[in-house]
Amino acid sequence: xxxxxxxxxxxxxxxxxxxxxxxxxxxxxxxxxxxxxxxxxxxxxxxxxxxxxxxxxxxxxxxxxxxxxxxxxxxxxxxxxxxxxxxxxxxxxxxxxxxxxxxxxxxxxxxxxxxxxxxxxxxxxxxxxxxxxxxxxxxxxxxxxxxxxxxxxxxxxxxxxxxxxxxxxxxxxxxxxxxxxxxxxxxxxxxxxxxxxxxxxxxxxxxxxxxxxxxxxxxxxxxxxx
Amino acid sequence: xxxxxxxxxxxxxxxxxxxxxxxxxxxxxxxxxxxxxxxxxxxxxxxxxxxxxxxxxxxxxxxxxxxxxxxxxxxxxxxxxxxxxxxxxxxxxxxxxxxxxxxxxxxxxxxxxxxxxxxxxxxxxxxxxxxxxxxxxxxxxxxxxxxxxxxxxxxxxxxxxxxxxxxxxxxxxxxxxxxxxxxxxxxxxxxxxxxxxxxxxxxxxxxxxxxxxxxxxxxxxxxxxxxxxxxxxxxxxxxxxxxxxxxxxxxxxxxxxxxxxxxxxxxxxxxxxxxxxxxxxxxxxxxxxxxxxxxxxxxxxxxxxxxxxxxxxxxxxxxxxxxxxxxxxxxxxxxxxxxxxxxxxxxxxxxxxxxxxxxxxxxxxxxxxxxxxxxxxxxxxxxxxxxxxxxxxxxxxxxxxxxxxxxxxxxxxxxxxxxxxxxxxxxxxxxxxxxxxxxxxxxxxxxxxxxxxxxxxxxxxxxxxxxxxxxxxxxxxxxxxxxxxxxxxxxxxxxxxxxxxxxxxxxxxxxxxxxxxxxxxxxxxxxxxxxxxxxxxxxxxxxxxxxxxxxxxxxxxxxxxxxxxxxxxxx
Numbered sequence: 001x002x003x004x005x006x007x008x009x010x011x012x013x014x015x016x017x018x019x020x021x022x023x024x025x026x027x028x029x030x031x032x033x034x035x036x037x038x039x040x041x042x043x044x045x046x047x048x049x050x051x052x053x054x055x056x057x058x059x060x061x062x063x064x065x066x067x068x069x070x071x072x073x074x075x076x077x078x079x080x081x082x083x084x085x086x087x088x089x090x091x092x093x094x095x096x097x098x099x100x101x102x103x104x105x106x107x108x109x110x111x112x113x114x115x116x117x118x119x120x121x122x123x124x125x126x127x128x129x130x131x132x133x134x135x136x137x138x139x140x141x142x143x144x145x146x147x148x149x150x151x152x153x154x155x156x157x158x159x160x161x162x163x164x165x166x167x168x169x170x171x172x173x174x175x176x177x178x179x180x181x182x183x184x185x186x187x188x189x190x191x192x193x194x195x196x197x198x199x200x201x202x203x204x205x206x207x208x209x210x211x212x213x214x215x216x217x218x219x220x221x222x223x224x225x226x
Numbered sequence: 227x228x229x230x231x232x233x234x235x236x237x238x239x240x241x242x243x244x245x246x247x248x249x250x251x252x253x254x255x256x257x258x259x260x261x262x263x264x265x266x267x268x269x270x271x272x273x274x275x276x277x278x279x280x281x282x283x284x285x286x287x288x289x290x291x292x293x294x295x296x297x298x299x300x301x302x303x304x305x306x307x308x309x310x311x312x313x314x315x316x317x318x319x320x321x322x323x324x325x326x327x328x329x330x331x332x333x334x335x336x337x338x339x340x341x342x343x344x345x346x347x348x349x350x351x352x353x354x355x356x357x358x359x360x361x362x363x364x365x366x367x368x369x370x371x372x373x374x375x376x377x378x379x380x381x382x383x384x385x386x387x388x389x390x391x392x393x394x395x396x397x398x399x400x401x402x403x404x405x406x407x408x409x410x411x412x413x414x415x416x417x418x419x420x421x422x423x424x425x426x427x428x429x430x431x432x433x434x435x436x437x438x439x440x441x442x443x444x445x446x447x448x449x450x451x452x453x454x455x456x457x458x459x460x461x462x463x464x465x466x467x468x469x470x471x472x473x474x475x476x477x478x479x480x481x482x483x484x485x486x487x488x489x490x491x492x493x494x495x496x497x498x499x500x501x502x503x504x505x506x507x508x509x510x511x512x513x514x515x516x517x518x519x520x521x522x523x524x525x526x527x528x529x530x531x532x533x534x535x536x537x538x539x540x541x542x543x544x545x546x547x548x549x550x551x552x553x554x555x556x557x558x559x560x561x562x563x564x565x566x567x568x569x570x571x572x573x574x575x576x577x578x579x580x581x582x583x584x585x586x587x588x589x590x591x592x593x594x595x596x597x598x599x600x601x602x603x604x605x606x607x608x609x610x611x612x613x614x615x616x617x618x619x620x621x622x623x624x625x626x627x628x629x630x631x632x633x634x635x636x637x638x639x640x641x642x643x644x645x646x647x648x649x650x651x652x653x654x655x656x657x658x659x660x661x662x663x664x665x666x667x668x669x670x671x672x673x674x675x676x677x678x679x680x681x682x683x684x685x686x687x688x689x690x691x692x693x694x695x696x697x698x699x700x701x702x703x704x705x706x707x708x709x710x711x712x713x714x715x716x717x718x719x720x721x722x723x724x725x726x727x728x729x730x731x732x733x734x735x736x737x738x739x740x741x742x743x744x745x746x747x748x749x750x751x752x753x754x755x756x757x758x759x760x761x762x763x764x765x766x767x768x769x770x771x772x773x774x775x776x777x778x779x780x781x782x783x784x785x786x787x788x789x790x791x792x793x794x795x796x797x
Binding site: 133135 | 298300303304307308363364385387388389390392572778
């Protein structure tokens with residue numbers, strides 16, 4: 001724990017240094033968010049996004065993001081990308097997969113394939129894209145396509161840090177694959193100032209995971225072993 | 227007749243008891259069999275319902291599995307996800323045929339029907355079993371028996387996962403009469419599916435005929451088991467909840483379980499009938515055995531009434547009746563003894579007519595073989611009154627009777643004093659003989675002595691009657707000869723008679739004798755010559771005798787110290 005805190009402090013110092021050294025922004029703020037469920041447990045794989053009407057649109061990164069298929073699971077479980085980001089779907093298993101999405105944000109299908117498809121899939125609209133595999137019912141993955149450049153995913157400790165925020169007023173929201181209710185309703189106004197981080201707390205209600213069981217005789221909606 | 231009815235009463239009582247016992251036995255057996263059959267049916271129903279429910283669970287699981295298999299179809303997911311309703315409906319219909327379901331429905335996540343193979347027009351209507359969807363959100367095997375459009379369906383609901391749920395797929399299999407019939411083939415029980423709607427039972431599918439369905443709907447018990455009155459009699463029921471509002475009713479007619487008993491019934495009746503016949507025979511035998519001694523005693527009593535004291539009743543029993551018979555026989559002995567004594571007295575009295583009392587007693591005590599017919603030489607005395615016929619005609623009857631009375635009183639005792647046998651009285655006449663039935667050494671002497679004594683005895687009477695104007699006299703005749711002697715006459719009127727010439731001769735001699743004369747035959751005279759003073763009376767012609775016979779008139783006894791006469795007179 002102490003080591004982790006020390007690590008986090010180091011990261012904060014380095015980030016502050018990077019921000020300070022940034023030529024575009026001389027002074028930025030950040031948001032430290034904690035997401036927990038209604039029983040107080042930290043929630044991982046939650047995406048905290050910070051938006052502002054005046055904020056610039058997200059700039060797609062140069063390198064494609066990667067959603068692996070490993071051991072018949074999507075890795076990571078939740079991938080966060082800025083809108084317009086191409087995502088590669090390398091298959092690291094020795095069997096084929098059939099990745100598909102019926103989500104309105106990105107409808108696509110990668111029929112049975114091995115290895116990495118030649119062209120990555122470009123996620124050009126913001127929203128949540130649910131990924132499935134036609135031949136492995138339990139495989140489920142999420143691509144969170146953010147319309148804002150300010151977003152972060154919580155770790156196992158339920159914490160996410162959204163940095164490089166120019167001072168100003170924003171709205172912060174949280175999304176999680178299993179959250180109950182509308183993500184829009186999680187909106188919190190924040191005033192970002194340079195220097196001290198804003199601390200945000202999100203409490204989300206989680207639905208039980210609804211997935212096909214991985215083992216034929218397994219429990220109904222068991223969490224896959226990754 | 228009374229004993230006949232006594233016997234039939236015995237038989238009736240015996241048979242009545244038998245029939246009551248048989249009937250009671252039958253009632254007990256029938257009740258036992260019925261209770262047993264009931265328990266058997268209840269056990270059977272309990273077991274069957276367990277198996278039945280288990281089977282329904284298995285079927286439900288199969289149904290859910292099949293539905294889930296359909297839900298995995300990528301084309302269905304694609305069509306659904308792309309909101310291509312026509313294609314979705316077509317895929318559904320295709321899949322319905324694959325699994326031979328009666329109903330496939332695709333339902334949106336908010337519970338609205340997207341496509342319905344059974345009623346396509348139902349699109350956009352709310353799903354009729356929203357509860358199942360709620361359940362399917364947290365459970366995996368979700369199925370229930372539900373009523374849709376008034377029909378009963380086994381309905382499974384699974385999510386359409388892409389890979390998150392994008393819709394619900396419902397698959398239904400109708401539960402109808404053929405379904406019930408198939409279940410009946412498996413269980414042998416009547417199967418009915420009943421829903422409760424608004425507190426009312428509705429029979430949706432059943433193996434029962436229409437009237438029994440209505441009866442079931444009316445009589446459906448609230449508990450899990452019960453009884454229903456169907457057309458064929460009582461049915462035992464068992465209820466199992468197979469859906470939230472749907473019951474399956476398993477039932478079996480009690481009559482089916484009682485069928486073996488019904489087959490047994492004729493045998494039981496035959497056994498009972500045979501028993502009844504045997505009981506009847508036994509009852510008759512017993513009744514006869516009981517009444518027979520009574521009848522025997524009655525017959526004995528009738529014989530006694532008829533005067534037969536000799537035949538005892540024969541009852542070989544060591545009981546009260548046997549004792550009664552013994553007493554009866556002892557009574558018979560008493561009666562016989564009584565009669566014997568009476569007979570003896572009577573016989574003695576009868577003998578005394580002929581014989582002296584001593585002789586009569588002797589004869590009475592001993593056997594009467596002395597009186598059997600035989601021939602013997604006897605001395606016969608005949609005597610009578612002279613002039614009696616004229617007297618009897620002229621005198622008053624009272625006088626006649628009085629005279630005879632005095633006469634007999636005077637001479638009668640002399641007969642027995644001299645041990646004579648009185649053969650007969652004929653008015654004034656008297657016949658006495660000697661040497662029979664008990665022989666004596668001097669019959670002629672005795673005869674003469676008796677006759678002389680009689681003549682002496684009547685003299686005062688004769689004098690008396692002569693004074694009164696009646697010319698009466700005494701005469702006698704005595705003869706000795708062989709005669710046939712024995713009893714003559716008929717039962718109740720027997721005489722001891724001596725038949726032969728000697729009787730005739732003495733009678734003729736008596737006829738010949740004048741007053742005071744005692745005429746004896748030559749033979750008699752020869753025997754008593756020394757005892758008497760007698761004068762010969764020349765040969766006398768006698769009627770019935772070829773030649774005149776010589777007779778003697780005994781005048782009197784010689785005075786002699788011979789004691790016998792004196793002794794006899796006093797003895």
